[in-house]
Each structure stands twice: as structure tokens, then as C-alpha cells.
Amino acid sequence: MEPFTYSRASQTRDAIAAAASASTAQQGAEVRFVAGGTTLIDLMKLNVERPQQVVDINHLPLSEVETLADGRLKIGALVRNSDLAHHPVVQRDYAVLSEALLAGASAQLRNMASTGGNLLQRTRCNYFRDADMPCNKREPGSGCSAIKGANRNLAILGTSDHCIATNPSDMNVALAALEAVIVVQGTQGERQVPIDAFFLLPGTTPQHETVLQPGDLITHVLLPAPVKGARSHYLKLRDRASYEFALASAAVVFATDAGKISHVRIALGGVGTKPWRSSDAEKALQGHSPTPENFAAAAAVALRDAQPQSENAFKVDLAQRCLTQALATVANV
């Protein structure tokens, strides 16, 4: 770990001002916000994150969950994963989010981890986490150790020759299926970014994971008003029953009208370089009958472009089973 200065922000604008001096808000940021610290402190100990300044945002007034007049749900960036998962409105109207949160990490970690922090959770790629090994995400241009190394847990969708790291978050997958909007405060004021636009594909610049710029602070996450009659579900598959990142997961939001699928949103986890929304799979189902055959066909569409690595071809099959089962569960077929 490198020496750093620590300060506690009491107002949002102070936090933003402190972070605005950094050259980037991505890998290599000189200033980092800390909330739960479950990712940042871990990576600082591994010398993967080396901020010169850490700004503690835990005292900012961003810990509320609030239903807006238009029916949307406004979640403060500092709401802890465990509180969000057990929030009655979330449990009632956004079950997929509650289930995803509770499928992640351990109770102790969920008690610390924040909503904003979880959005920025870093990959568990072993080579990203080992500061001695080449990694384009950590040290741009150094090469990808995972493509010819241990890649069983890594991505098969959205990869590039430069990076195959998986976005590890469960929460993000649910937020993608819920079409969440990320509220960001920056030096130029507030802006709202749809979650699918918030995350970037690795391409040739895997060190850039989000659209965040220096000084940007995630203040809230907005969830659209619940779709009438919709059910939602998160299914996570992994080797052991608890405390493990997904090999494959699926978040689905689903409603039918007169026997046809009237609303469906699909996102996959454990397989993508970002929380993997599959609009093509949604299109394949929209207006069709909720049958196991149609679900399996949609799942095949969702994985159509998969590019497996040496150790993770099984994920193509597993992710399809996961999505098919998740759809069958919400459709109750």
C-alpha cells in the first residue's frame, strides 16, 4: 500500500472539488472516494489502486431510499447493500434487486458495501489483482495475462483482445434489467446516465470502465416505476452455495398480457465485461408465448455472440440454462 492522505467530506461539493483535481476517474485515479471500502481498500493493499488522496464520503446525506411522486425509486449512493436488499419497497416492487444483492458476497460485506460503490466494483480477474503480472486494465499496454492464463471465471461477452475481465457485481445485473439510471454530480452539475451507457466495453482501453470523469460523484440510482403486473427474479449459478462470484447469473423482469409476453428485460452476469443487457433476447420474446422452447431460443440468442476462452466454454451452455430457468421461474411454467 502506498501512503495517502485521508479527508472526510461533509458536503457533496467538497468531495467533488477534491476529486476534480485528479487526471482520471478511472484506473490510476489519484483521488478516490471511499464509502464501504470493500473494493478500494482491498485493491490498495494489493497495490492495484494507489490513490494519493482518499475522500471519505460516508457523512454525505446520501443514505435514503425514497419513492418519488412519479413512482420512481430514488436510492442514495450510500445506502448499504444489506439495507437496500431488505427495504420493503425493493422487496415488493424490485425483487430481482433484493435477490441479487443477497446473492452477493457475505453478510459482513453487504453491511459495509454501498450502492454507489457496488456500481464501481472492480473485476476479480486474478491478473488484475496481482500487481506483478501484465494487465491492460491495470497497466495499459502491458498485455493481458488472462487470455493465455487462468480464465475459467472470466467473460465470454463483450471481450476484446485486450481484456476479458468480468464485471463481478450481482447488483449491477439486476439494475441493468431494471433499466436503472445513474445520477452523477460533477463539476458541471448533475447528469443522469442510463446504466447501459454508464459502463464501457473494454475495447482497446480496458482501463476505462465507466463514463465517470474527474470530480464525478455518484449520488443516487433511480429505478423506473415498477411495471404493472411484472414479476422479476435473479438466478445465480456458482460452484458452491454461498460467498462466490457468479459463473453465470440472470436477472429478468417479465410481464404477460393475454397469454403473450408484454414486457421483458434480460441481463446476464458472470459472463460479460459489463452487466450484460440482452436486447436481442428481449426482442426474441416480446409478443411471443411464454413457453420453455421460446425461453431456450431467447437464451441461445443472448449467447449468440459469445467468445469463450480456453477454460470457460462451459459458460455458454451454463448461461443459457441460467437464463432459461430464470425466465421459466418468473413465468411459472
Next chain:
Amino acid sequence: MSTDTLSSDKTAATSLPIIGRSATRIDGPLKVSGVARYSSDFHFPGMLYAVPVCARIASGTIQWIDTAAAAAMPGVQKIYTRENIGTFYRVPKSSKAQIDERRPPLEDDEVRYYGQYVAMVVADTFEQATAAADKVVATYAGTKAPDVRMKLSPDEKPETDTERGDPDKAFGKAAVTVDHVYTTPPETHNPIELHASVALWDGERFTLYETSQAIMNHRAVMAKMLGVPQENLRVITEYLGSGFGGKLWPWPHALLAAAAARELHRPIKLVVTRQMMFHNVGHRTNTQQRVRLGAGKDGKLVSLQQDFIQHSSRLDDTKEDCGEATGFLYSTPNLRVTSAFARRDIAPNTSMRGPGAVPGLYAVESAMDELAIALKMDPVELRLINEPEIDESKNIPFSSRHLKECLTTGAETFGWSKRNPAVGSMRDKGVILGWGMAACSWIASRADATASVMINADGSVRVASGTQDIGTGTYTMLAQMVSELIGVDMDKVKVVIGDSSLPAGPFSGGSMATASLIPAVAEASREAIEQLLKSASESDAAFAKIDADELAFTDGRVHRKNESADRGRRFEDVLAAARLGHVEGSGKAKGTMNDKHPKYSSHSYGAHFVEVSWEPAIAQLRVRRVVSVIDAGKIINPMTGRNQIEGAVTMGIGMALFEETSYDARNGMAINSNLADYVMVTHADAPDIDVVFLDYPDTKLNEMGARGIGEIGIAGLAAAVTAAVHHATGIRVRDLPVHVEDLLVSKVA
């Protein structure tokens, strides 16, 4: 539960009320309240923190080590390399002292495995030492891509470990055969307590707080390697946060800490990190085992062959004796076990819970399951009909063996008769069930042990031995023993262990500590009682003119043999009358583990029955239910005993389904060197476990008839799981652990 042929065992045993009682752990309150001090909990004024620097290559030569930047960092007191660490001596192979990494740290400039210590920083705080260790830069020459291949071929001609008859010929002529290769991966011990050393030097003597499963051996090794007399070295392990074999023998960090303490004249604390635990303190080697079984159509084994290869480090050759149980498990006239090493650029291996027999039984018991299928015979029946009368590998009788009863009791408890052997044929609420079973065996032996028992004038009793409790219940078991032998309540017994200045006790390994301590503690108790009776005869007016041999000691009272105990006197009154603070007896029992010509073959046995659930839709496999029937002699404490078996079964599920250390082929690094990526069983994975102890005392092993129970529960378990997996899915996994990718091809729907 006993049958006519077995009852003689039972009646031979003493049926004592405290032995065999489910007593809660006497150290439990200390542990849950944080009062119990583990080795890294010890702090001393002026203490410094040491952090080793680890090689980031696995094969090469150190050219130079740049310490300048690190030395200038805040709080840094000293940086050690080969140049200035001083001399460490080696442990002669001829000595009884045990160590698995014989090369002392920093002895030469060769790097032979990733993570090898190349330097060490000592600083005022742990954080300062860690930061400075990051800034020590080692430059290497001749760096080679390491050989960390898991596929093994023998470096030299395999050795024959045991042999009888002509197994090749019999196999060639057998009516039914199976011939398969089974592999187990490297596994890393992950006790929640990290290895640690806190070293003190007073100018003449060392006091070392260590995470050790064997404090007496630790003292012997450290004295030799540090070049001091044993009397000048004291090793303390009051509590251990588990070891699983990884803390049996000393590792290099302990020497580094001691050397720095001696040179700097300051207490030194060195805590090994979780990542270092994957390289610097041993692991279970991977094994590759070809098993060939030949049987008649009646299922009688006519030939059994097991040829195993293991990896070993460049310099050491710690054997993973996969054939440990093979020679005597079943009756067969023709048998051969061979072993071979394949050297790799991987750190030294060591014992891990059930070393040898656990990977070995995975292979042999899997092959037995495959043979049962080939014979269209029930796998329980196949074991029953191959039960031997004697240990055919040594031609000696068994001291006490009830494997058949383990099998039949297990089958009955589990409901095995309801099993439909057809693959994928059993269902429960939409999931497919797989039922599998396996037999198991583990060593029953004793190590050398001495102990002291003091009967005190204040009404308490003290038992002391230089052994240690590794979390298994040794404190409690000793208190139970002495409570029984002296006749005082358990809360009056003070158990003193974990200090090498005590009478030398056994190591906690091989499931031997309990069995080893019994005769020593019993003798010490008898001697203390004799002294008490003599003192009563000589100095207590109540027993004036009565010879000691006319006196008896019952339930804490000295009394005339021809009178009942309640007419006698409490021992504290006898001691007071004699003006004695205490009487003390010492006991010494020679171990059996090195007997060249034992009269009996002593082992524990068991049978595991496993139910897995398989959901093809999501390719999800879970272990739902385990029944384990264990024949481990007299069980001293069924509560802690059950805890041992449940823990071992749970660990066995991890071996079957999850645990695997992966080394990167480019630099030899363990890729998954943390608790998130090295997948072990969580509570959520632990199934419903039913443990049945047969409880037949093995009085040929010791007077209470107790064997050890730390390892028998994991032996054979993985084979029972993979048999159940096969029954559910039709997939036979011969390379552990079972992965979801193995099962995706299952045709069972």
C-alpha cells in the same frame, strides 16, 4: 449394536462414566470471549514486526537484492538477506526431528519455487514492514519458465511399497476388471488462523510463540537449526486456530523470526499472509493413481494394483503415501502398490488431513464402485464379500476391526435398500438424487508421550503434558481422563499443555494425540495415587498403622480396602494431614508408530453414505445428506468426536467438489491464493450429517480403547461423493474436484 462375536471387545473395556460423556469444551468460553491467546496475540514491549520478501519467480538465481529504498523508509530497523541473516544449520535426516522443507531460508541464491523467501524487513510496525518489503527489489538471472505441470510421470523407476502374489497374472486372467487413472489436485491448507511466530531472545534463551501442532518437535528442529541446546529454547502454543497438518512441522518463517530476535535483541512478530500460506507452509501434493482391480464373477477380488505418482519439490521428497490403507483394506491374494515422485518447481508439500490414505482411498474406493457396476453388484455387498480375516499385507491379526458393521449399519441408517442402481432413476420433487458410498480407514497408532499428574492440597488436580490442542478438544479430553482417574469433577482439573518446558507430549497429527496420552496420563495418575496412599499411611492419623497397600482410592477418597469409600477421607484432607502441597506422578508411554514388527494391525474404519441432488436444468449439484459410521475405538467425548467427524466430512465435500490450487505456468504463482478464489465449503454447502460411532474399545492400543478421530471422517468421503455423482448424472469424474463443466454433458434429464 454389538453381535456375539464383537461383545468380547465391549466387556473388556472399562465402562467409566466420565469417559464417553459428551462434555462441552472447557476452553470454549475462553475462545468465544476472546480470552484465549493465539500465538499472534502475544505482544511484548519493544516488539518489532518482520515481513518476508517473496520471490516473484519460481526458478532462477538471485543476482542482487536492492534494499536501499526500503531501508530508507519510515520505521525500518533492519533488512535481512543471505548476506546478513547469519547461519542456520540443517536437521540431520538421521534424527527424529521432523521438517518437510530441509533447506533453511536464505541459505543460497537459488530460487526453487514461487514465493520463496529472499529477504526480510524488520520495522517498528507491521504496516511499515509491509510497505518496505514491497520496495525491496530482487534481480534474477537464468529465470526459467517453471515446470508446474499437473500431469505426472515418474522421475525414476517406481518403488514397490507392498506386494503379494502375482497381481499382473491374476489381473490378466480375471473375469471382470477395471483399470482407470484417478487424479487429485494440489490442495492448500486454509486454517483460519494464519501461521505466526513471536520470537524472544534473552541473550541466552529463546522463547518462541508458535502456531504448532507439535511443540516438542518444533523445539527439537529449531534448536538444531539455530545451533542452541534444546534446554535454551522454549516453544509455546497455547491455542491453535486449526492446522490440518500444515502446522505439524516448522516452516522457514519461524527461523527468520528467531534469527532476527537474536540479532536485534528485540521481540519479533512475524505473521504469514494468506497469500504466503499458498507457497511457504506446505500443501497437499497432487496425485495421479492408476488402479487396476480384477475380480471373479462372484465379486471376490483376485488382484489389486495401485500405481501412484505425486509431485514433490526440487529438494524435498515428502511422500504422500496413497497406498497406506490399500494393503489391508480388502482380501485379495494378489496385490501391488507402487509409488513414484515427479519433481516440480513448486514449494515443498506436507501432510494435510489424512495424508496419503485420503487421496489414495479416493482412487481405490472409486475403482471399487466402478467394479461393483461392472459386476452388477451392490457396492456395499462388494465390500462385504471382500472383508479380510487378517491384515494380509503383514499377516497379523487386526486389533479391532468392524468395517462390516460400519457398512451394514450405514446402509440401514441411510436407507440404502431403497436405492435403485440405475443412473438418474431416483427423484425427489423435480431433482435427481444420486446415492453413493465408500469405505474408509485411517491409522490407529501411538506416539511417545509423557505426562505429569499432580493431586493438590486445595482439592484440584493438575495434568500437564507438552502437547497442544489444535482445536480438536485435547484440553477437554485430558480433563475428562483425569476427572475419571482421580475422581474429581472436571472443573477441578487444571489442564496445562502448549509449553515445551512440560513433560514431552505427543504431536497432534495422524489422529494420535488422544491414544498416545491415555497410557501416560493413566500411569501418572496411578503413581500420584500411590504416593497419596503412602502419605496417608505414613502421615495421616486416620490411617495410622495401616499399610499403603491396604488402602484404596475411590472417587477422590482414600479409604481402607475393606471399607467403602464414603468412610474414607478426601484427598485434600490426607494431604493437609501430611503437610503436603501435592503429590505428583509421572507417566511415560512408548509409542507404537515406529514398531517394525507389530503384533496387531491397528486402524480405524468407517463407511460413508452420500446423497447428492442434481438439477440438470441449471447444472447444479449439491450434497444433501451424509451418513458416516465410524469405528474409531472408544469415543472419549461423543460431542467433540462428532464435531471432528462432521468437520472432516465437510472438508471431504470440499475435496470432492471445490478445492484445487492452480499454479500459473508462466511464473509458478498460485493463482487463487485467497479465500474468495480458493473455493472451500461454506456453511451453506454443509449437508445434513448423521454420525454414528460404533464405540468398540480397541484395548490393544491403550487401556481406554480410544483411537484418534481427526482424520477418519475425510478418508473415503470424496469417493462416496463421486459415486453419488455418477449415480445421479451418469458421469464418472476421475479428476477431482468435480466441476460443473464435467457434468454439463450429462444425458440425465
